[in-house]
Amino acid sequence: MLSLGETIRKLREEKELPLRTVAAFLDIDQAILSKIERGQRNANREQVVKLAEFFKIKESDLLVSWLSDKLVYEIADEDVALKALQVAEEKVKYNKSKK
Amino acid sequence: MLSLGETIRKLREEKELPLRTVAAFLDIDQAILSKIERGQRNANREQVVKLAEFFKIKESDLLVSWLSDKLVYEIADEDVALKALQVAEEKVKYNKSKK
DNA sequence: TTTGTTTTGAATGATTATGTCAAAAATACA
């Protein structure tokens, strides 16, 4: 259950690439990428899509990783975090069924 | 499966109170409360707590409603919304077990 | 109409997101 940051750091290190190379592909400063990999910054959607392209992995997998990180972050301090996630699931299912 | 806004509007109308009264208790402009009830604005945590107090309902129930609304909002446009919620659940469970 | 309530939108202020840059710290390795 890796975070987005852990995932892309692992991929980058497997290929023995410096931050610079990946950051250039994303068209951002390497400092930002460093922070993304360590979870100090959030990537945005566009960056996630580009990362999937760069590493040739399934875009939806990386989006799930990114979105779930954001969700966890949003409720991390709440006692009712799990319950909120479950209710959110029901709401999404309901919205989908009626749309 | 009511949203926070629908919930508090229902409660307010049952008691036949104007926005003004509830807004005064929350110490906000009634325009904001109107928007919160209609889902055009997000309440903040403090407001949710006060709303539970005002309507004498369980605080955690209203917090769940509020948090789940926020979660749904955050992923509403994504194809992988459900998957992201499920992965987020696993991450929360994992974090809890290791803490 | 008159009165009270609710909704809307423009304007403003606050907060968050995003990025750059340069220096410090860590790492690799001749």
Added chain:
DNA sequence: TGTATTTTTGACATAATCATTCAAAACAAA
């Protein structure tokens, strides 16, 4: 060691988003 390379950090800038206020418009009831 010393030097080059890479990574991390933090100060700063700017843009985008969000929250709030206010007044006016729209609505509802008497």
